[in-house]
Each structure stands twice: as C-alpha cells, then as structure tokens.
Amino acid sequence: MRISTHLTLGVSLILLLLSGCSQTPTTSLYQQLGGETGIAAITDGLLDEIARDKRIVHHFADTDIExxxxxxxxxxxxxxxxxxxxxxxxxxESHTGFNISLADYDALVDGLIKVMQQQNISISAQNQLLALLAPMYKDISYR
Ligand code: HEM
Structure with missing residues (x-):
C-alpha cells in the first residue's frame, strides 16, 4: 500500500471517529414542544389568548375555530x-383581506410566547419556533 493510501485511510478513520463523538442524541423541536400533546396544548392556549385579546379577537369573528x-x-x-x-x-391565501398589522402580528406572537412560558417550553425551543414563524410575517400582514 502506498503512503498516500495510508494517509487517506488514516484521515478517514479520524473523521469517522470524530463524527461518532459529535453524535449526541438530538431532540427535534417537535419533541421539545411536547409532541402531539404539547402542540395541542400550545394551540389551545393560543386560542384562549386570542379570545381574550381585544386587540386582535375581532379578526376571528367569522372564523370556523375548530x-x-x-x-x-x-x-x-x-x-x-x-x-x-x-x-x-x-x-x-388565508390572511388576505384581514388587514393584519404588525401590531396585530406582535400581539399574537406575545400570546404564543406567554403560552409557551406557561407550558415550560425551554427558551431555546421557543426561539426556534419563533424563528420558523418569523418569515411568514410578510405573507400575513400587508400593512
Ligand atoms: C405566526 C403567525 C401566524 C400563523 C402561523 C398563522 C396560521 C394560520 C393558519 C394555519 C390558519 C388556517 C389556514 C386555513 O384556513 O387554511 C390561519 C387562519 C387565520 N389567521 Fe393566522 N396565523 C398567524 C398570524 C395571524 C395573525 C397575526 C392574525 C390576526 C391577528 C391571524 C388571523 C387569522 C384569521 C382571522 C384566520 C382565519 C381565516 C378564515 O377564517 O378563513 N393570523 N392562520
């Protein structure tokens, strides 16, 4: 075997070992939010927050809540x-015509954060979810 082949094998082996070391078990965001039950609780909590929030509840007057x-x-x-x-x-499609403002969006996100805090979702998981939702803003609000 040539020296270069030995080197390649050696480097490959080291990389393989390193990748093995870094494979700490990762918990998906879905799991961090509590899976199906956790997400159902977050959704219900958010609906309660919306229902109580005079700033935004009017938008849902004609919505099929179920x-x-x-x-x-x-x-x-x-x-x-x-x-x-x-x-x-x-x-x-879903938000066109509702005239949703940035303040409305912030109000809904405030409600979501409150619910996640109440349900002891870690700050890291909260931030991951908010980061996934943030780009939707441009499709939700036109003001
Ligand atoms: C993080 C931001 C948001 C997400 C992920 C979100 C998600 C959704 C989803 C999944 C639907 C159902 C879509 C469908 O009917 O096919 C929906 C509908 C709706 N959303 Fe949002 N939404 C967001 C922000 C907002 C905000 C800020 C408001 C107003 C304050 C709002 C008002 C509504 C209303 C009124 C409907 C029902 C529309 C209808 O009755 O047909 N949403 N939204």
Missing amino acids: RFRRLLAEQLCQLSGGPCVYSGGTMQ
Whole structure:
C-alpha cells in the first residue's frame, strides 16, 4: 500500500471517529414542544389568548375555530419536524383581506410566547419556533 493510501485511510478513520463523538442524541423541536400533546396544548392556549385579546379577537369573528385549531396544530407540528402534513391554505391565501398589522402580528406572537412560558417550553425551543414563524410575517400582514 502506498503512503498516500495510508494517509487517506488514516484521515478517514479520524473523521469517522470524530463524527461518532459529535453524535449526541438530538431532540427535534417537535419533541421539545411536547409532541402531539404539547402542540395541542400550545394551540389551545393560543386560542384562549386570542379570545381574550381585544386587540386582535375581532379578526376571528367569522372564523370556523375548530378548523383553525386543527390547521394551526398541523402547521406547528409540520414546521417543528413532526409527523404531520399541513393541509390548510397558504399563509398568503388565508390572511388576505384581514388587514393584519404588525401590531396585530406582535400581539399574537406575545400570546404564543406567554403560552409557551406557561407550558415550560425551554427558551431555546421557543426561539426556534419563533424563528420558523418569523418569515411568514410578510405573507400575513400587508400593512
Ligand atoms: C405566526 C403567525 C401566524 C400563523 C402561523 C398563522 C396560521 C394560520 C393558519 C394555519 C390558519 C388556517 C389556514 C386555513 O384556513 O387554511 C390561519 C387562519 C387565520 N389567521 Fe393566522 N396565523 C398567524 C398570524 C395571524 C395573525 C397575526 C392574525 C390576526 C391577528 C391571524 C388571523 C387569522 C384569521 C382571522 C384566520 C382565519 C381565516 C378564515 O377564517 O378563513 N393570523 N392562520
């Protein structure tokens, strides 16, 4: 065997060992949010927050809340890497015409953070979820 082959094998072996060392068990965001039960609780909590929030509740006056609950839970599940397939409309389709402002968006996100705190979701998991939701803003608010 040539020296270069030995070197290549040696480097490969070291890389393999290093990659093995770094394989600490990772917990998906979905699991960190408590899986199906945790996401159902977050969704229900958020719906309660919306219902109590005079700044935004009017937007939901004509909404089929059961459908909204199901689709929001599906979306949070899929977004966090869970075994769901979101079956609702695009964020753009679903929010067009509601005249949702940045303040409305912030109010809903405030509610979500409050619920996640109450449910003892780690700050890291909260931030991961918020980071996934943040880019949707441009499709939700047109003001
Ligand atoms: C993180 C931000 C948000 C997410 C992930 C989100 C997600 C969703 C989802 C999944 C639906 C159901 C889609 C469908 O019906 O097919 C929906 C509908 C709706 N969302 Fe949002 N939403 C967000 C922000 C907001 C905000 C800030 C408001 C207003 C304050 C709002 C108001 C509504 C309303 C009124 C509907 C129901 C529309 C209807 O009745 O047809 N959403 N949203």
